[in-house]
Amino acid sequence: MSEVKIFDTTLRDGEQSPGVTLIPEEKLAIARQLAKMKVNVIEAGFPISSPGDFEAVKLVAENVSGVEVAALARCRKADIDRAWEAVKNAENPRLHVFIASSPIHLKYKLKLTQAEVLEKAVAAVEYAAKYTENIEFSAEDASRSEIDFLAELFNAVIAAGAKVINIPDTVGYAVPGEFGSLIKEIKAKTPLIEQAEISVHCHNDLGLAVANSLAALENGATQVEVSVNGIGERAGNAALEEIVMALYTRQDYYDLTITQDTTQIARLSKLVASSTGISLQANKAIVGANAFAHEAGIHQDGVIKERTTYEIMDAKTIGLDHNKLVLGKHSGRHALKDFLDKYDYQLDEASFASFFSRFKELADKKKNISQADIIALLDDQLYEYQKTYELEYISVLTGKILLPTATVRLKKEGEIIQSAACNGDGPIDAIFQTINELTGIDEIKLISYKIDAVTEGRDALGEAYVAAEIAGKVYTGHSSQTDITEASAVAYLEAINKYLVYTSK
Numbered sequence: 001m002s003e004v005k006i007f008d009t010t011l012r013d014g015e016q017s018p019g020v021t022l023i024p025e026e027k028l029a030i031a032r033q034l035a036k037m038k039v040n041v042i043e044a045g046f047p048i049s050s051p052g053d054f055e056a057v058k059l060v061a062e063n064v065s066g067v068e069v070a071a072l073a074r075c076r077k078a079d080i081d082r083a084w085e086a087v088k089n090a091e092n093p094r095l096h097v098f099i100a101s102s103p104i105h106l107k108y109k110l111k112l113t114q115a116e117v118l119e120k121a122v123a124a125v126e127y128a129a130k131y132t133e134n135i136e137f138s139a140e141d142a143s144r145s146e147i148d149f150l151a152e153l154f155n156a157v158i159a160a161g162a163k164v165i166n167i168p169d170t171v172g173y174a175v176p177g178e179f180g181s182l183i184k185e186i187k188a189k190t191p192l193i194e195q196a197e198i199s200v201h202c203h204n205d206l207g208l209a210v211a212n213s214l215a216a217l218e219n220g221a222t223q224v225e226v227s228v229n230g231i232g233e234r235a236g237n238a239a240l241e242e243i244v245m246a247l248y249t250r251q252d253y254y255d256l257t258i259t260q261d262t263t264q265i266a267r268l269s270k271l272v273a274s275s276t277g278i279s280l281q282a283n284k285a286i287v288g289a290n291a292f293a294h295e296a297g298i299h300q301d302g303v304i305k306e307r308t309t310y311e312i313m314d315a316k317t318i319g320l321d322h323n324k325l326v327l328g329k330h331s332g333r334h335a336l337k338d339f340l341d342k343y344d345y346q347l348d349e350a351s352f353a354s355f356f357s358r359f360k361e362l363a364d365k366k367k368n369i370s371q372a373d374i375i376a377l378l379d380d381q382l383y384e385y386q387k388t389y390e391l392e393y394i395s396v397l398t399g400k401i402l403l404p405t406a407t408v409r410l411k412k413e414g415e416i417i418q419s420a421a422c423n424g425d426g427p428i429d430a431i432f433q434t435i436n437e438l439t440g441i442d443e444i445k446l447i448s449y450k451i452d453a454v455t456e457g458r459d460a461l462g463e464a465y466v467a468a469e470i471a472g473k474v475y476t477g478h479s480s481q482t483d484i485t486e487a488s489a490v491a492y493l494e495a496i497n498k499y500l501v502y503t504s505k
């Protein structure tokens, strides 16, 4: 079994994503997390590109251990000098020199012949070899290059001292079978290839970066260049988390080993998303919000009975606490029952059947059903028609120079009770204090209170949510009214009424 080396280029190619700039401290934080995950190589930047990038590469090189740190350079002495200056103090520094090899790049961009490119490449590698033996050479746009020239180029730079030969699919043009064959052919046509490691660097323009990288690994590549969350130039690079988890999960298929700590993936992904501002689509493989979430009833039922029915990976292996069963329109009875069991609600068969239909009605109307929505729905059903206290009248006086004062009139089992002029820290507090006085239940701890606008405009409906702890148990209440003071009072009373029903049982 051969080991696959993970070369992470989040801080170089990843940073080339349009709109992304990482300050040196951000690069250092990401590099530390990459080292914690035990990637083999961190490409920290392209030092000639700016003083800030030079500083960043230097900072990473001097402060991150246990990993090789690489810096990129064109085939120019000034680039190589700058790259070495930035990276030289790393525990294990690497110089990465590159030049394009495809006819399109030679003709239009570099305006060089193949012989001139070969000469520049060899001269650059020889120059880099003054500094270090750890030299990687990349033939940019390799997948659109003539294979015989590519093999000749690689052979020459290996002879000049390159220890890693990188074969990039720079513009994401290759398809897996073809890219795998390219690696095989390069191996066959490059006499000195055994003296170097073969690396690949795939872009995702056709969504094939990971597939192409894996095809390359099956055909003799042993280093794969990746970026966290797949960020990078245009459609990005092969995603680190996808490559690592493919190799980890399919050990039964690949004759390859990796040495990374997969449990660092979730944290790393979040750090990169927040530092770069590139958020993840929900269905992003491995690290998207839905990657370990199930909403479909049949799947939820399967996962409850045996997780592996619908999961090929355990959420814990990437550092998450657990998977998620999301209750929604497509959920079934098993998932709902599982939720109720978790919260220790016991419903008889008839109540459960009625609750399930009410849940489906709600799910048809509401896209995102939260845990609080389900508990409120359940509470509604459990405590229906048992309202000890009802709101008759409410008035609140408040203002910049007024002490907030509430007057509340309640009906208790047909009888009117009233209390006035309770002050509070604000109008809502004044209402709640007055209700406490009227009901005589004053050991109420407000756990949460919020008002949401349900509709738009000046006459918008406000929905008040209250969660209150009374005698060690939490009761919830909610109410929608155009008057938010009224909505708050009714929601608060609902929580109290539920407590009274509970304690009278």
Ligand SMILES: CC(=O)SCCNC(=O)CCNC(=O)[C@H](O)C(C)(C)COP(=O)(O)OP(=O)(O)OC[C@H]1O[C@@H](n2cnc3c(N)ncnc32)[C@H](O)[C@@H]1OP(=O)(O)O
Pocket: 013, 016, 046, 048, 049, 050, 073, 074, 075, 076, 098, 099, 100, 109, 110, 140, 170, 233
């Ligand atoms: C496939 C990749 O991801 S390659 C890495 C791409 N990353 C970046 O370009 C990000 C950082 N780049 C930069 O900051 C700038 O482009 C710099 C500082 C490197 C260079 O800036 P400038 O000197 O203004 O040149 P500019 O970027 O406009 O043009 C590139 C020049 O490098 C030449 N060049 C391109 N690649 C190479 C190479 N591998 N070796 C030698 N020369 C090269 C081009 O032919 C062009 O030369 P010319 O000025 O003689 O025409």
Ligand SMILES: CC(C)C(=O)C(=O)O
Pocket: 013, 098, 138, 139, 140, 141, 166, 168, 169, 170, 171, 201, 203
């Ligand atoms: C510098 C090289 C490796 C590159 O990023 C590419 O070819 O995509």
Ligand SMILES: [Mg+2]
Pocket: 013, 168, 170, 201, 203, 233
């Ligand atoms: Mg690239």
